[in-house]
Amino acid sequence: MAERLIHILPEQVASQIAAGEVVERPASAVKELIENSLDAGARSASIEISGGGRGLIAVSDDGCGMSRADAILCLRRHATSKIRDAADLAAIRTLGFRGEALASIASVSRLELKTRRPEDLTGIHLSVVGGELAAERECAMAAGTRIEVRELFFNTPARLKFLKAPATEQSAVAEAVQRLALGNFGVAFTLNADGRPLLELTRARGALERIRQLFGPKLAERMLPFSLERDAIRISGLATVSQDSFPTARMLFTFVNRRSVRDRLVARAIAQAYATLLPRGRYPAVVLVLEVRPDEVDVNVHPMKTEVRFRRSNAVFEAVYHALRDRLANQSGAPGPAAAGGPPWPGRPARLPDADASRPLRLVLEAAPAAARPEQTALGLGYDRTAPASGRAATAEATETVKVVDDPSSINVASINPAAPTLVKVGPIVPVYSRLRIIGQLFAGYIALEGDDGLILVDQHAAHERVTFEKLRAELRNGGIRVQARLVPEPLELDSARAAQIQAAVPQLRALGFEVEPFGPATMLLKGAPAVFGAEAGVKLLADMIDSMGESGFELRGEQAFDDCLKQLACHGSVRVGRVLEEREIRELLAELDRTQFKTNCPHGRPVHIQFGRGQIERMFRR
Numbered sequence: 176m177a178e179r180l181i182h183i184l185p186e187q188v189a190s191q192i193a194a195g196e197v198v199e200r201p202a203s204a205v206k207e208l209i210e211n212s213l214d215a216g217a218r219s220a221s222i223e224i225s226g227g228g229r230g231l232i233a234v235s236d237d238g239c240g241m242s243r244a245d246a247i248l249c250l251r252r253h254a255t256s257k258i259r260d261a262a263d264l265a266a267i268r269t270l271g272f273r274g275e276a277l278a279s280i281a282s283v284s285r286l287e288l289k290t291r292r293p294e295d296l297t298g299i300h301l302s303v304v305g306g307e308l309a310a311e312r313e314c315a316m317a318a319g320t321r322i323e324v325r326e327l328f329f330n331t332p333a334r335l336k337f338l339k340a341p342a343t344e345q346s347a348v349a350e351a352v353q354r355l356a357l358g359n360f361g362v363a364f365t366l367n368a369d370g371r372p373l374l375e376l377t378r379a380r381g382a383l384e385r386i387r388q389l390f391g392p393k394l395a396e397r398m399l400p401f402s403l404e405r406d407a408i409r410i411s412g413l414a415t416v417s418q419d420s421f422p423t424a425r426m427l428f429t430f431v432n433r434r435s436v437r438d439r440l441v442a443r444a445i446a447q448a449y450a451t452l453l454p455r456g457r458y459p460a461v462v463l464v465l466e467v468r469p470d471e472v473d474v475n476v477h478p479m480k481t482e483v484r485f486r487r488s489n490a491v492f493e494a495v496y497h498a499l500r501d502r503l504a505n506q507s508g509a510p511g512p513a514a515a516g517g518p519p520w521p522g523r524p525a526r527l528p529d530a531d532a533s534r535p536l537r538l539v540l541e542a543a544p545a546a547a548r549p550e551q552t553a554l555g556l557g558y559d560r561t562a563p564a565s566g567r568a569a570t571a572e573a574t575e576t577v578k579v580v581d582d583p584s585s586i587n588v589a590s591i592n593p594a595a596p597t598l599v600k601v602g603p604i605v606p607v608y609s610r611l612r613i614i615g616q617l618f619a620g621y622i623a624l625e626g627d628d629g630l631i632l633v634d635q636h637a638a639h640e641r642v643t644f645e646k647l648r649a650e651l652r653n654g655g656i657r658v659q660a661r662l663v664p665e666p667l668e669l670d671s672a673r674a675a676q677i678q679a680a681v682p683q684l685r686a687l688g689f690e691v692e693p694f695g696p697a698t699m700l701l702k703g704a705p706a707v708f709g710a711e712a713g714v715k716l717l718a719d720m721i722d723s724m725g726e727s728g729f730e731l732r733g734e735q736a737f738d739d740c741l742k743q744l745a746c747h748g749s750v751r752v753g754r755v756l757e758e759r760e761i762r763e764l765l766a767e768l769d770r771t772q773f774k775t776n777c778p779h780g781r782p783v784h785i786q787f788g789r790g791q792i793e794r795m796f797r798r
Contacts, residue, residue: 198279200338201228201327202347207276208322209355212236214269215320218378219363222352226369227344229335232324240292240318243299247311250288250303252278268469270434280324282306283331287323291316305330349373350425353389354435357428357462360385382413382462394419394460399506403498406490407471410498412463416506416605417452417775418782419460426460431472436483441465444492448499451644451738452773454780463495504772506605605775606631606784608638608765613758620752622761629789635764636752637777642767644745644778646707647688651737656688659706665714667691667699669721677721687740689717708748719747742778 198204205222212220215238223233241249248254252275280286281303291298291314302310328335338344345368356364356376366374379385387395397419402411415426429441441463449459473484485491611624611631622633650656669677674697681699684691690703704713723743750756756764768774768783775783 198276198283198327200347201232201344202351204228204232204280204284204324204327205234205348206351206355207280208232208234208324209352210270211276212238212320213355213359213362215239217319217362220365222348222364222366224345224348224366224368227338227341228348229327229338229341229344230325232327233321235319235321237317237319240295240298240320241290242292242295246288246290246299246301247308249277250281250286250301250306250308254278268432277322278306280327283334284327284329285325287325288320289314289316289322290320291318293318345373354428356389357382357385358430358433358435358464382464386413386462390460398460399502401498401502403494403501405494405497406487407468408491408494409466410463410494411466412461412498414463414499414502415460417449417459417503417773417780420453420457420780421460422457424458427458428462430462430464431474431483432466432469434474434483435481437481438483440485440488440492441495444495445499448496448503450735451742451778452503452776452780457780461499463499465491465495467491506775606786607769608633608784609762609769611765613761613765616756616761618752619755622756622765624765626786627789628786629792630787631784632787633765633768633784634752634777634781635754635756635761636749637781637783638768638774639749639764640745640777640779641774641783642764642771643707643749644741645771645773647705647741647745648738650707651741656686657706658688658690658703659710659713660690660703661701661710661713664700664702666694667701667714667717667721669697669699671697677724680724684717684720687720687744689713689720691717705744705748712748716744716748720744723747738778745778 198207201224205224205228209220209222212234215236217236217238219237221233221235223231225231282305285305286303288301288303289298297313298316300310300312300314301308328338339347348368349366352364352366352374356362356374360379360382363378364374364376365372374389376385376388379388383395383398383400386398394415397416398413399416400411400413402409404410424442427442427445429436429438429445431438431441445459445461445463453459467485471486473486476482476484606624606626608624608631611626614623614625614630616635617623617632620635622635622638624631624633647656678693678699681691681693688703688705689701691699691701694700701713701717704710704716708716720743750764777783
């Protein structure tokens with residue numbers, strides 16, 4: 176008889192393999208235990224760790240607790256109270272549901288479970304070693320559950336040796352608790368490491384208050400609330416102003432139906448919303464809550480439940496992009512009421528309309544109507560004098576009636592009238608540059624302005640670059656960049672080594688607003704240039720663009736590629752640092768800037784202005 180090669184794994188080995196999928200490190204165990212507490216209706220959760228989580232992980236909560244029978248059963252694989260049959264997997268409404276976490280943790284640790292329901296006189300205390308029940312007894316305790324995990328991975332040395340230093344593991348635990356605390360701001364959290372408190376978070380009234388607790392008032396004061404509802408998808412959250420950024424994406428917090436996830440689709444939509452607003456390699460801070468019907472998202476994609484799959488991924492991408500992009504377009508405008516009062520957490524997601532109840536894109540609360548756009552009058556800076564300005568107008572009426580609210584959770588949303596001109600402002604006010612007193616020009620590159628709150632320095636090149644970029648992009652979307660013809664065509668001598676390559680790029684140059692045609696083997700005639708710069712500035716601008724052209728010409732496939740070329744064109748065609756401006760030119764530039772979207776940053780992400788607060792200046796002089 177031939178020897179059998181296929182055999183069934185012992186139950187203990189199978190449990191340890193499953194544990195390797197669910198519990199990657201101490202932070203994974205902490206996340207799973209806290210999610211169980213939240214599903215149990217806990218209003219407070221206390222976490223203790225030692226040795227980065229290797230020595231001890233203890234999670235206590237004031238949730239509903241368990242009976243003796245349920246406590247014993249919950250330690251078995253695939254034991255869960257969250258689902259009953261396969262149909263329930265299509266509409267998951269809880270954070271946990273797989274019935275693997277507690278059994279997996281118990282199989283690779285020495286675990287103590289204490290739990291009591293409010294109606295029971297005593298609790299139950301279970302001791303488990305390597306997944307096997309070792310002892311059972313009654314105990315006295317408050318209603319709720321406490322789970323202690325000691326010597327994690329004591330029986331799986333291969334997993335143990337891949338853990339990082341205790342300080343690194345402790346940091347991962349703290350980050351996991353931060354994410355769960357942000358998504359459940361109505362729950363109090365405490366985290367102690369080796370007897371020292373790391374986090375002490377009371378119940379917050381809104382997401383902004385929880386951000387203030389976690390990251391301090393400086394960041395909280397510079398967050399913009401946003402909200403949008405579209406096609407049975409609800410978006411709400413907070414995002415940093417475009418002048419603030421971070422070197423990594425660690426400050427991106429995304430939640431889908433209360434679940435903290437790391438979704439590439441959502442991350443890409445956030446990155447695209449901040450395109451042309453942040454320098455390359457910099458990231459914003461965003462807390463984004465996405466709510467969809469449970470049957471519209473598959474959360475059973477990964478054992479650790481950190482990834483999801485959307486049924487309508489394109490619709491989700493568009494909703495996230497527009498929710499952020501529309502808010503960033505005018506960073507002094509009014510947020511929607513959901514954002515002003517905080518996202519609708521904690522608890523189950525609010526009921527969303529049926530999937531076939533399609534709605535047009537709309538903001539929950541519209542800002543005050545913008546005034547009619549005045550004609551451009553920016554003389555002397557190469558502006559076209561007749562074309563209407565691109566972007567939304569920043570009206571004086573709206574700016575004068577802004578009401579500053581320190582705590583957005585105190586806003587009575589029902590009292591906000593969308594038709595009224597008053598804007599509820601949360602976060603920093605973007606100044607109306609043209610209304611500030613002009614002090615002068617500094618180093619022939621920075622415009623000094625005086626406001627009620629202090630001194631503002633405007634980078635004249637960054638400001639003009641943003642204005643020019645938005646004009647070019649608006650023209651391109653409205654049928655093409657407008658061309659101003661030259662009275663006399665101007666010849667442009669080409670580099671003989673690149674002449675053929677440059678002449679092959681004539682269609683691309685025409686798409687960018689340059690009316691050109693070959694004139695001999697190494698010459699090109701310029702017959703017209705983008706009207707926004709004027710015909711006379713076209714020769715130098717065309718020469719600069721040709722010098723920066725790659726070996727295969729300009730890549731003009733897709734909106735991002737066009738934006739990259741328009742950035743370059745706007746940069747080369749904008750007023751430079753070193754040019755002395757007359758007061759009339761300064762006023763015209765500031766007026767143009769006020770009528771421009773995304774006016775806080777140049778297209779490459781550099782800030783347009785920097786503010787020195789009055790208090791800061793007075794402290795420098797020790798007043």
